[in-house]
Amino acid sequence: MKKTVLLFVLGIGLISRLCASQYGVIAHIGQPSENHLAEAEFKLFNEIGIDWVRCDFDWSGVNPDRGKWDFRHLDRIVELAEKYNIKILPILDYDVAWYRPSHKHIDAWVDYVRRIVTRYGKKLRYWEVYNEPNLEHFWRTTPSGTEYAEFLKRTYETIKAIDPEIKVLYGGTSRIPLNFIEESYKAGAGKYFDIMCIHPYRWSDQPETLLPELQALHKLMAQYQISQPLWITEMGYSTVLPPFYTEVLPAAFRKLNIIPGNTTIGIVSDADFGYAAANRDFDPELYFSDFREIKYLTLPQLHRLDPKKVPVLIPTAGGALPRQMIDDLYSYVKKGGTLIFPARIPLWYLLDKQPDGRLKTQTVFGELYKKFHMGYIHHYWKKTEKWQKPAKEFADEIEFKTPYPFLGIFLTAENLQQGDTFTPIIEGGMDDGNYAIAALYRFNSSLKGNIIASTLTSQTVPPDKQAELLPRSYLLLQACGVKKVFSYCFQSTEQKAWDIESYFGIVNRELKPQKSFYAYKTMTAHCPPGSSSPVLTNTDVCYIAHWRKPDQTPVWAIWTEQYPKRLKLNIKGKVISAVNHIGEKVDLTDKYVVSPSVTYIVGPSSVSIK
Numbered sequence: 001m002k003k004t005v006l007l008f009v010l011g012i013g014l015i016s017r018l019c020a021s022q023y024g025v026i027a028h029i030g031q032p033s034e035n036h037l038a039e040a041e042f043k044l045f046n047e048i049g050i051d052w053v054r055c056d057f058d059w060s061g062v063n064p065d066r067g068k069w070d071f072r073h074l075d076r077i078v079e080l081a082e083k084y085n086i087k088i089l090p091i092l093d094y095d096v097a098w099y100r101p102s103h104k105h106i107d108a109w110v111d112y113v114r115r116i117v118t119r120y121g122k123k124l125r126y127w128e129v130y131n132e133p134n135l136e137h138f139w140r141t142t143p144s145g146t147e148y149a150e151f152l153k154r155t156y157e158t159i160k161a162i163d164p165e166i167k168v169l170y171g172g173t174s175r176i177p178l179n180f181i182e183e184s185y186k187a188g189a190g191k192y193f194d195i196m197c198i199h200p201y202r203w204s205d206q207p208e209t210l211l212p213e214l215q216a217l218h219k220l221m222a223q224y225q226i227s228q229p230l231w232i233t234e235m236g237y238s239t240v241l242p243p244f245y246t247e248v249l250p251a252a253f254r255k256l257n258i259i260p261g262n263t264t265i266g267i268v269s270d271a272d273f274g275y276a277a278a279n280r281d282f283d284p285e286l287y288f289s290d291f292r293e294i295k296y297l298t299l300p301q302l303h304r305l306d307p308k309k310v311p312v313l314i315p316t317a318g319g320a321l322p323r324q325m326i327d328d329l330y331s332y333v334k335k336g337g338t339l340i341f342p343a344r345i346p347l348w349y350l351l352d353k354q355p356d357g358r359l360k361t362q363t364v365f366g367e368l369y370k371k372f373h374m375g376y377i378h379h380y381w382k383k384t385e386k387w388q389k390p391a392k393e394f395a396d397e398i399e400f401k402t403p404y405p406f407l408g409i410f411l412t413a414e415n416l417q418q419g420d421t422f423t424p425i426i427e428g429g430m431d432d433g434n435y436a437i438a439a440l441y442r443f444n445s446s447l448k449g450n451i452i453a454s455t456l457t458s459q460t461v462p463p464d465k466q467a468e469l470l471p472r473s474y475l476l477l478q479a480c481g482v483k484k485v486f487s488y489c490f491q492s493t494e495q496k497a498w499d500i501e502s503y504f505g506i507v508n509r510e511l512k513p514q515k516s517f518y519a520y521k522t523m524t525a526h527c528p529p530g531s532s533s534p535v536l537t538n539t540d541v542c543y544i545a546h547w548r549k550p551d552q553t554p555v556w557a558i559w560t561e562q563y564p565k566r567l568k569l570n571i572k573g574k575v576i577s578a579v580n581h582i583g584e585k586v587d588l589t590d591k592y593v594v595s596p597s598v599t600y601i602v603g604p605s606s607v608s609i610k
Helices: 006-010 038-048 072-083 106-120 145-162 178-186 207-223 243-256 323-334 463-479 515-526
Strands: 003-005 023-026 052-056 087-092 126-129 167-170 196-199 230-235 264-270 293-297 312-314 320-322 338-341 349-353 359-363 375-378 387-390 409-412 421-430 433-442 450-454 484-487 535-539 543-548 554-559 569-572 577-580 599-602 606-609
Touching: 023 230, 038 052, 038 072, 038 515, 052 484, 072 087, 072 106, 087 106, 106 145, 126 145, 145 167, 145 178, 167 196, 178 207, 207 463, 230 463, 243 421, 243 433, 243 450, 320 323, 323 338, 323 349, 409 421, 421 450, 463 484, 463 515, 463 535, 463 543, 463 554, 515 599, 543 606
Parallel strands: 023 052, 023 484, 052 087, 087 126, 126 167, 196 230, 230 484, 264 293, 264 312, 312 338, 320 349, 338 450
Antiparallel strands: 003 535, 349 359, 375 409, 387 421, 409 433, 421 433, 433 450, 535 543, 543 554, 554 599, 569 606, 577 599
16 A cells, blocks of 8 residues: 655655644734633643644734833733743734834834833743735735834844844744745845744635645745744534535525424445545535435435435535435435535535545536536636625525635526426626525426525535644644644634624634544653654554553554544554544544544554555
8 A cells, every 4th residue: 555654745854743832722812802711721721731832912002102111911921820830922013004004114122122121031942923914904004024124123133132042933824825934034034033923824724724834934035045933723523514504505494494403414435435525615514404304325226215204305515426326316306305515516526435445536517517407607817806705685584694705606597497487586796797516407398396506615514624723723734843833723703693703713712612622632641741752653544643642552543534443453562542633532443434534542562554
């Protein structure tokens, strides 16, 4: 079986031992909204092994009025952090109303930096210079790597004049904007920071998609002879409920007279094939809890599926589905069933199982649309989306306050037969008109059922998936040489039901732990500070990482990127314990199913796939 050691693919050298405290989190304890929760949060940090907290020491917070300085709220959290043995990474950021933007008032900015670093520098030894300076929202003007380099230089020189041993961090960029970063390097930024920082959010994508981007960043740093350590000072996943499931789908059900409490919904899931509709941004148990029954169906069970028994079916929550189910889906709709294609591009990608068990994706574009009486139009290279909103027929039923990322594929009435109808649900305004990005197809021709489809793509994941993705992110990044990772963020404020920003936390508004809290706790217990760096291997089937705890006990972690796979493990040595990502016991039988959830195996000298 082919294996690729990703560390060497990335060109990043193996680190023999992780940092003494590599686990961090972002908490807004430097601001009034969360400052009063600092002590309660620090106690929870201690419980799950979080050593660092990143928070704003923003200019406006300590300089609320011209000529007035107030550090009392920061004094409090610095004292509390010392009490609970938590290290603070402060962010020097933003501006005040009378000096905006800060990079245009550099002398005033330097005065703020000098005051705050002088006050706390003996205790706080790391300072990050601004937050996401590549975004206009924060930089206040068009972002410029050259401008940031000069801004960083002046800040660096100010801090080092106070204490040359204090570490200065490059302001974490939104994602990995290589052009912005290179522009700053060309302007000399590499001489004015001790640690490089990025915020490589994946939104609803798997953390494994980071690997080629990290490789590109490493090459860029090497090109400019920059060898400083790399930290991830923000990364996380929002769990706000996607409006497709909370608004769009219920409205479509009402049009079709589908009453969830009286209805069984089918979800395709086949571990033998290695496929499940329930992927990273789809959780049937959460989204369809009001249905009478959720029935999980294997591929063979689709052959004679009766729409009277299972009136609604979700074959895929993304864009790809097994080729062998196409004729069964057609037969199902022909007999009156309702298909749901929730996201991305319906019927655009097909999966074929290879002799070695891998799934190969083939792009078939719109070849299947005529078969299912659907139509599409694409604008992804020449049009600009202006807005998204409910279509006229649904305007009174749907709020839809969270626009989705633009894919450029729209649904149309093309290929309808006589008797069929097409009703837009959500529309996107384009340069040349309005187009449906979610729609309802009702058939009364050779097909007798319905299709509810959208080309929306979520930027969020369900809470269960957030818990799965958190340890995968940390293990991947640690294996690639990243020294510290700060999870965004600790508390979900839950201020607005539709707001992505309000739902990144691993605890809720009342500080009640979510599943991701327990995933963090399980991760730090199995890879505590002082462990060796994970060595990561990507097989054709799954990812395997292994490392040793400080006491030299071997630990293994195994997971798949997207779909579950049934396999047999070859384990050498005694298994002390085997648990999943949230600490629940796992039975490593011959029918073990490796899934996107990390399984930790403690004790064996070797773990591989038979």
